Amino acid sequence: MSGGHTHSHGTATGQHRKRLILVLAITLSVVGIQVVGGLVSGSLALLADAGHMLTDATGVAIALIASTLATRPATNARTYGLQRAEILAALANALLLGGLAIWVIVEAVGRWNDPPEVATGLMLTVAVAGAVANLASLLILRGGQRESLNLRGAYLEVLGDLVGSGAVIIAGIVIATTGYTRADVIASIAIGLFIIPRAWSLLREVIDVLLEATPKGLDLDKVRDHIREVPGVVDVHDLHAWTITSGVPALSAHVVVDEECIDQGRPGVVLDALDECLGEHFAMEHCTFQLEPVGHRPHEGAHHD
Structure with a gap:
């Protein structure tokens, strides 16, 4: 026999939709300003930061769509509904982030021997505006980034943008004071190198x-x-734990109970005790147990551990 209890169907990303919507609006506004500023000033670092923020906006939009899909009810064809859509969104976000970083580095290397002139006044103005917007977005996302991979992905991207804006500001100051135009190329490479490990970290969690x-x-x-x-339990095997989506861990196990438990009709009591124990000690809300009598395991087949 088995027991399953699902106490909450809400996903971690869905609980922070307002944060994502606000950050998306801020990010899209800054992207437009940075693209114009980068093209007019000739700064690759500014364009790189704009491209990164555009990736942020894409990632946040994907996360919002995925969090909506994840709330759809389960069906016979999809017993967990579309909750994994959030994880697929985080995967797309990580790949976009990594691809952008590689493009920036390649473009920067190509400019090394012939760095263009940069209008530092405009470059600095746009970079400072971007830094302020990034800081605001970072504070908005901070409260939920530990609960959801999608929010964490957006948080890491905004953090990268903030560092990127700082690199652009430093490069602008260097060019304005020394005329060393390769500072823009160096800043671009630094932005790309900063992004790569964060994209990998997110990708590894998704995998x-x-x-x-x-x-x-x-x-x-x-x-x-x-x-x-737990009283009545003799042993446990085939214990598995996994994550359905961010904030929704699950667990299943085959639990061997003594003959007294079965004879006295107490399986329900054991199931309640198991759920209470794992909920209290491990915060596991979605658990499924198969209760078995002693000696049943040889009948389960070689694929069971």
Whole structure:
């Protein structure tokens, strides 16, 4: 027999939609300003920062669409609904971020031997405006970035933008005071190098979810110990834990119970105790248990651990 309890169907990204919408509006506004400023001033670093922010806007838009899809009810064809859409959105975001970083670095290397003249006054004005907008977006996203991969992706991108705006400001000051135009190229490369490890970090987390790795911070050995301590439980096997989407971990297990539990009709009591135990100690809300009598395991087949 089995027991499953799903206490919450809301996703972490869905709880912060207003934050994403506000950041999207800010980001799109700054992108337009930076593109015009970069083209007029001739600054590659400014265009790189604009391209990064455009990627931010795309990522946030994807996250918003995905969070809407994730709230759709489950069906017989998709028993978890479309909650994984958020993870696919985070995957697209990570790939866009990494691709942009590579493009910026390649373009910057191509400009090294022939750096163009840069209008530093306009470059600095636009960079400062971008830095202020990035700081505002960062503060908006800070409250939810630990709860959702999509929000974390947007947060990391905005953080990269803030650093990028700082690099553009420094490059503008250097060019204005020394005439060293390669400072713009160096700033562009620095922006690209800053983005790459953050894109990889996000991508690695997404891959862990798609490969159904054990949720970060969950010790399955401790989970086994707690399950075995529940009255009536003899042993546990086929224990699996994974993440459906950000903020929605899940767990399943085959739990062996003693004959007294079965004879006295107490499986329901054991299921309640298991749910209460894992909810209290490990914050696991979506658990499914198969209760088995002693000696049943040999009937399960070789694919069970």
